[in-house]
Amino acid sequence: MSWQDDAGRDLLRTFGDRMAMFVRGEGAYLWDADGRRYLDFLAGIAVNSLGHAHPVFVDAVATQAATLAHVSNYFATPPQLELAARLKRLAGTGESGRVYFGNSGAEANEAAFKLARLHGSTGEKERPRILALTDAFHGRTMGTLALTGKPYMQQPFLPMVPGVEFIDTTIDALEATMDDRVAALFVEPIKGEAGVIDLPEGYLRAAREITARHGALLIVDEIQTGAGRTGEWFAFQHAGITPDAITVAKGIGGGFPIGALITFGAASELFYPGTHGSTFGGNALGTAVSSAVLAEIEAEGLVGNAAERGRQLRTAITGLGSALVEGCRGRGLLIGVGLRHPVAKAVVAAAQEHGLIINAPNDSTIRLVPALNIGDVEIDEFVQLFTAALRTVEDALVLEEASA
Known part of the structure; x- marks a missing residue:
């Protein structure tokens, strides 16, 4: 055979x-x-x-595997803390930023979905609405599929997780749809799975202004665009904006499965103990490899x-x-x-x-x-x-x- x-x-x-x-x-x-x-x-x-x-990847895997691979998130490890600090620096979060580690891009976006829900359920007013873009792709788990604006992918698994609305990728559509009941807008800086489709000129800057005006989070999916791929560490940096959160995976591990949610400012305070977790997320082996990969990208x-x-x-x-x-x-x-x-x-x-x-x-x-x-x-x-x-x-x- x-x-x-x-x-x-x-x-x-x-x-x-x-x-x-x-x-x-x-x-x-x-x-x-x-x-x-x-x-x-x-x-x-x-x-x-x-x-x-x-060689950097191979050495990082071998060295860390021979030292300490996994201890669970009841404990901290030096590679985990090193990578969190590195990602905050590269993303420009400042001291207020925080990092949650998962094992994939889908897990990072699941965490971001829950971040949006937390934002929508706290504060003076309820925000049940989450906006995402038509033809966007954020993953294949039930949560991330609900954020993915591709009806043919959703169809076999209906009903979807409720609360997500899809809008056309125009500034006018965003302006017309946004109100004070929106918890978050999810956006890819470049729609990779849709055919590498660029956002309209000025879209991210407008999205930042509009979401901030209405108190909604701007969550940028950098899973395919991050880790230097677009000529900046993260694609949102081309627009000169500061989002509330970004999700990363793929290239940050250089071949090792790892994903992360990186938060900025007040969004960093939304999660509290018990609201999310992962057995393997942030393990010493994965974070050591990712940190080594990012260090090599920077050094070279x-x-x-x-x-x-x-x-x-x-x-x-x-x-x-x-x-x-x-x-x-x-x-x-x-x-x-x-x-x-x-x-x-x-x-x-x-x-x-x-x-x-x-x-x-x-x-x-x-x-x-x-x-x-x-x-x-x-x-x-x-x-x-x-x-x-x-x-x-x-x-x-x-x-x-x-x-x-």
Whole structure:
């Protein structure tokens, strides 16, 4: 039997058929079970900030695992406190900020959902309403799915957790919908799962002003955009605002499962003992690895590298002259390549055949989220492989039109 047979027999079908069996990674490269090498421009969906098997990551895992891995949240550990202080500094929370640790982005957003509910149930007036954006993605647990503005994803699991309303991603819609009964607005700075869709110009600044005017929390989901991916430590920093809370995961662990809710100002006082918790969240192993990853990103100037390499990639892609490519969206090393035809899945398959790993969040978008430490060699190779993949699909389209 093959590994495909094993996967089909033993794994729940939540992800469909696996596209390959990878057995090893190093830097920006993966090797499959047959020994073939691939250039990885997906990085575990924006997770592997330092690429695969980076020495800093490996050393942090080995050293901390040999020292202390887990003791529960009845106790503190030095790595937990170190990471909390580091995240507060990088996010710019000031002394009033606080951090809650979970194991994933969904857990971070679940904590943020509860933060919003606490805000809505305390104070002089009740705030039963929570706003989120259409086509947003915040997770697949029942709470985070209620925040996710994709009806087709919610449909099999109705009824949803109540209280969430979805609005169009415009400043006018936010202004018209907001009132003093809103507890919080959830927003992604760039809608990654929707196809790397940028917010309208000035949206975050307007959202900060409007939510503050009505006493609602502004909660920014930085799970895909955080850890330097957009050319700032967190994407909200491009707008020069201070939110009430952000959620982070993915890239902060560099491949180790970890998520966090980071609060600012008065929002830091909403949780109290017993209102939330996690057995594994904030364990010594996870926090030590995350702190080491973030320290390496900072020491090597990889936030700036993400900005520079992102510009380099966009210039290269728009200069390909491909009839398929419509343009690029996103920021830094979170790039959406828009296609003129709904053939993104075919491009992904062709790319894999040529030895390149990329992703299609929808039928007309290719998502690129490589490691933050990529350089000229990897970009040159990407251009070569991506060009070959596009040509493969273009040739198939020509043949299809000729036979029609």
